[in-house]
Amino acid sequence: MFQPELCSVDLRDTMAVFSDFPTELVGSTLAYFPPQDLWQYRLVSRVFDAEIQTNPRLYTDIDNVPVDQLGRFLNLSLALEVSVNMYCTEEKEYEILCTTIALHMSRISKLVISFDRDGWSAEAFSNAAPLVDLLSTRAPVLRHLQINTGLYYMEFHGRLLDDYAPHLRRVQLDGLELPTPHPALVHVEHFTGQAEWPTTQGGTHAFTHVENLATYFPSLLKLELYDFVSAASIFGEEWQPCPPRLETLHIEYLEDDNFPNVNSTETGDSAIGPLLDSGCTRVKELTIMRPPDDLISLLLLGAEEIDSVILDKPNCVTFKTTKKRVFNFYDASDLEDTVATFILRPMRYLVVGRQMDRECEYFFLERLAQMPHIDTVTILMVNGGRILPKWSPVRHRLRMRFTALSELHITGERGTKLHYATIWDLLTRVIDLSANSQLPTLVLHGVEIPANDLSLLKRSQLAKFESITEIGDPL
Known part of the structure; x- marks a missing residue:
């Protein structure tokens, strides 16, 4: 006691x-x-x-407790279902951990287990038996399984979860190969895992279960693959199809330091065929990190009309189509490359916020503003009353020149004061309306314009607007 x-x-x-x-x-x-x-x-x-x-x-969430106490805590739990998250670094605890968890698999609803085998003996390093025995145990209430073997590659032979895991919906596998399909995976809706593993010859090989996604995961809705090297190696020369119900696909191309001896030769041209023919680009949401050159513009050229473009987080561009599909790309420069392809010519709505201002140079915004159908622009007013973007007026031609603008929206924190001088600055430094075909409407969201500034604005020869509308809530 x-x-x-x-x-x-x-x-x-x-x-x-x-x-x-x-x-x-x-x-x-x-x-x-x-x-x-x-x-x-x-x-x-x-x-x-x-x-x-x-x-x-x-005792329902067992998180990295000492291995020698794990069994006691599992026995102390009165819950019908428990969650276990364990990280094993000691080779002497490897077999004990796997055996203890296997004894309680009938009550485990979430199992996350990772191994760090650095410093293990050669015998323990290559010993797969304890983990194989664990993964061969029935799991009647298991819903989430996440396994990191601590190896580049480990082949599992046997019946995964003894072919019985009726509630399993989410799986993540790192360094584990499933050579054959398993009944335990037929209801899985979310799979995350390595796409490929490095061979001793300096190349890579796709995991079999990743090469045959539609066969292994027929109910899959969301797929996340990392260490992705080649679209052709994943989807095959015969264009292996995506699972028929797949809605979300996240592809993360290999980082150079993950497999130091592997050099990727993937290009946009080599990737586009397998991605298109396998159905990858027809999912509702597609995300690609570190894509090869030209892949983005090739993908978007085959897409429906682009409905919107959002630069919403560091190094991330989101494209949405008229069919409500989303393409996410994690490099802001991809947006600049895309503008040159004229894919965005039908675009009508442009938003300039903090991220757009931070990631894009003024000459790019000027070029973006030349899309002929843009009729609505929203600009952010930041703390201190300055309107984005923040560039200095080097030459008159560097302003964004609009020809069909019908609405100019300015949004900021509620109660922010917008003065006539700020509007004047916007129209002399950022926006050029000299060639606009009509007087636009000025819509203020959250910001307020004092009465004397409003009077100056209405009499101004430069800052001419069809009407001015104030809305209390910021966008």
Whole structure:
């Protein structure tokens, strides 16, 4: 039993505070404690002791507890289902960990297990038996399985989860090869994993279950692949189809330091055929990180009319089509390359926010503004009253020149004051309306224009607007 005299001063103080807790708060408070610490709090009070021994919510999330205590915590749990997340670095704990988890697989709903084999003996490093035995155990309530073998490649022979995991919906595999399809995977809706593994000859080879996605994962809705080297090697020379229900595809091309001896030769031309013919580009949402040169423009040339373009996070461009499909690309320069292809010529709505201002040079925004159908522009007003973009007026021609603008929207924090001088700055430094075919409407969102500035604006010969509308809420 726990001995208070062995507590640290901080722990004794904490226990003293907890001893005054109302009964109704005890259970919710204990739920935040790591399982390995709960035993220390049984002496706080009889209420704490009773709660720790009878609350079914405790010991339900076992997260990186000492391996020699894992079995005890699993036995202490009163819940019908538990979640286990373990990270193993010691070879002497490898077999114990796998055996302990296998004994409790009938109650585990989420299993995340990773191995770091650095420093292991050659025998332990190559010993697959404990993990194979674990993965061959029936899992009647398992919904989420995530395995990192700690190896580049490990082949699994046997019946995955003993062919019985009726509730399994999410799977992530790192360094594990499934040479044949498994009944346990037929209901999986979300798969994440390595696409390829490095061979000893300096090349790569696609995992069999990734090469045959439609066969292994017939119910798949979301697919995330990383260490992606070649579209042809994944989808095959015969254009292996995507799973028929697939809605979301995330492809992350290989980072050079992941497989140091592998040099990718993928190009846009070599990737576009397999991606198109396998149906990858027909999913509702497609994300590609670190794509090869020209792949983005080739993909978009085959897409329907682009409905919107969003530069919404660092190094990320999102394209949406009129069929509500989304293409995400994680390099802002891809947007600049795309403008030159005239794919965006039908675009009518341009938003210039912080990320656009940060990632794109003024000459690009000037070129983007020349898309002939843009009739609505939204510009952000930042703290301090400055309107983006922030570039300085080097030459008159560097302003964004519009010819069909019908609405100019300015948005900022609620109550921000917009003065006539700011509008004048916008029209002399950023926007050129000299060739516009009509007087646009000025719409203010969240920002306010004082009465005297409004009067100046209405009399201005430069800042002419058809009307001015103020809306209280920012965009």
